[in-house]
């Protein structure tokens with residue numbers, strides 16, 4: 001894992017508290033008939049370093065090897081991103097058994113995969129490229145170390161999420177117990193005579209997870225914690241920005257997919273911070289305008305897998321109905337960068353000329 005300057009392509013608008021007035025008609029004509037609306041844009045928002053790396057991995061594989069490039073599961077949880085990669089030649093599959101040609105690159109998504117997946121790829125001599133976010137891989141390695149040291153592992157996360165499936169699949173069945181709620185903490189009966197350690201999904205609610213971990217620590221005071229927080233920097237920063245903005249606005253829109261864990265958490269964070277209306281929308285056609293009729297201040301953020309172009313679309317949709325001003329409220333600077341998977345950094349035998 002390396003840290004450095006973020007790719008300029010994905011750099012966020014860092015102009016905190018800069019106001020700009022939008023003209024929905026693209027002219028200087030006065031738009032006095034529309035009611036005013038102040039939009040507070042949360043920053044950081046949108047793409048994180050792991051998502052940028054995963055998307056770049058697919059694009060680089062297409063550039064080096066041509067189409068098709070197979071991708072196991074959605075590379076990141078965003079339909080817009082997936083559809084645009086499909087148009088460039090990526091083919092998304094649910095399982096490796098659906099890949100008809102072992103000579104084509106197969107990319108594993110940013111959420112990570114159980115160990116059985118790379119093992120199957122190796123057995124079938126696939127050209128596999130792992131785009132698992134390095135911060136998810138960190139959690140996998142932590143779990144492995146605990147297991148080697150004879151500890152039973154508690155994974156705080158959501159059942160069925162690909163990241164949780166991937167993390168649980170790093171170790172033999174029974175090595176990890178999933179904890180989703182405080183009720184799970186109360187009814188937990190860990191194996192006798194074993195030390196206990198916990199790890200977490202990277203995209204959880206910081207506040208909910210704190211409560212669950214406190215519950216675990218109250219029951220098991222010797223519980224071993226991660227050296228460094230498992231909830232990633234991007235999740236934490238996006239939630240902090242929403243906490244700052246949510247109490248200041250009448251409504252808040254999270255741009256993101258319903259199957260994106262970090263996007264769902266942003267909506268919940270807004271609700272708990274006192275925002276009267278908070279909605280998760282993928283595109284403008286999902287906005288329920290009846291909910292945003294009387295608002296004067298609107299917050300907007302985007303999940304870690306939502307591209308900035310979709311945020312712009314949402315702003316433009318409001319600009320058609322309101323005279324909007326846009327102000328960015330920034331709570332953190334991000335400069336995390338992950339290099340591409342090794343197979344895409346070094347020349348490979350079947351790379352295109």
Ligand code: SF4
Nearest residue numbers: 048050133202232304
């Ligand atoms: S949300 Fe966090 S863990 Fe997930 S891809 Fe982004 S940086 Fe990695």
